[in-house]
Amino acid sequence: METKKTSLYKLHQDCNAKFVEFAGYQMPIQYSDGIVEEHKFTRNHSGIFDVSHMGQLFIYGSENLIEDLEKIFPLNLKDLKLNHSKYSFLMNDEAGIYDDLIITKIEQGFLIILNAACKKNDFKILSKLLDNKYKMVLDEKRSLIAIQGPKSVEILNNIISGVENLSFMSGNWFLFYEQKIYITRSGYTGEDGFEISIFNDQVEKFTKKLIEKGAKLIGLGARDTLRLEAGLCLYGHELDKDKTPVEANLKWAISKERVIKGNFIGSDTINKQLNDGVNKIRVGIKPEGRVIAREKTKIFNQSDLHIGEVTSGTFGPSVNGPVAMGYVENKFSQNNTKVFLEVRGKKYPANICGLPFYKKNYVKGVNK
């Protein structure tokens, strides 16, 4: 199968992007500045991310649709206000995660942002669950870009007046050259920022305006180090069909009211895990030295017992040291538990730690 290109492909090329194939798309992994500089630029200024490979699923309907979606998502959708968003999951009967997503209430129904690698399967699952009762559009005519970092609000507001008034996890329609664009205040870097859904034929013009105002294109490489420092999960790494939201330590995203009532896909498992606890759980892991523990690195306890595995690990440019997330047996998941990471046959000390590694206006200790 031929790899797809986003509408910003030419602009990426013009900005000297290095490309990788990701979920069937040719995506920029970095530009000439490199991952570390791009990461820091996002934290200090404003980075633009092309996330057009992600799915933008519009589902149209009213009260019945809300009821039907509540049978699928562990959310209180009846009380979700117009233009407000929630983080959630599409799960199987055992609460294994098919995808993690952002669902937003729009006037005619819902907009759901899906992971690129999952979107086609999600569409099939949702079509079946909703019994083809509602119009569903996995919109290929729209691109999706994110602008993230402290200067983003000022830059974007310069182009689209009024975005500064959006509160976190809410959005609205705005106009760009007479065309409707949908902007939400959200993102996946641990920074203040926005995601902009815009027609393919306008996205390059729009992105160039953001660049003119001082923002820079940032590749998927820095997106990964930014989200990892922010303690955010990446599907296929922290999340998959064999892990539940409770195991992923994401129970904050599950509506308590809905759990009590049950009656959504996976609710029995979630209820049981919330009451009885889980065997394995997602944690933050901070290596003591500089060694980087990558995905699949084995985790041992102080008695040399294999207790878990790393799911993502890299060098965190803002933390200035290695950072990782992974799953360990629940009894070893307390903060400051000493563990060992097996890298190239040697065991290196590390500590279980709280997430995120990096929080705005709160500089963590520098690890040398």
Place this chain on the structure above:
Amino acid sequence: MSEVKYSKEHEWIKLEGDVATIGITKHATEMLGDIVFTELPEKGSNVEKNGTAGVVESTKAASDVYTPVSGEVIDTNQVIVDDPSKINEDPEGSAWFFKLKMKDPSEMDTLMNKDDYDKFAKETSA
């Protein structure tokens, strides 16, 4: 008099007397991206031609560093362990990796000169 040669694994080797200083090429650093972790061989250890003699990691991935010639490790560059970004800044100068007392200086003959390496690097990255 010193002579600089290059390996297919993108190391450079500078020979002065029987001491070889080894590092990675600028081309290698451009392919790796930002280097954030370095591991070097232990002083006093013996390394064999084409064997692994360290690791460099970028934000993206880990790569082995090979030694293009055999010998005893007589010195290592702690500067690049403490601050791996120095490798991106000056890979073929101050950011050398380790020094070897060469066992067999004729091993240098099997390596590429600068022109051949530049051609090789260009061809393999195209």
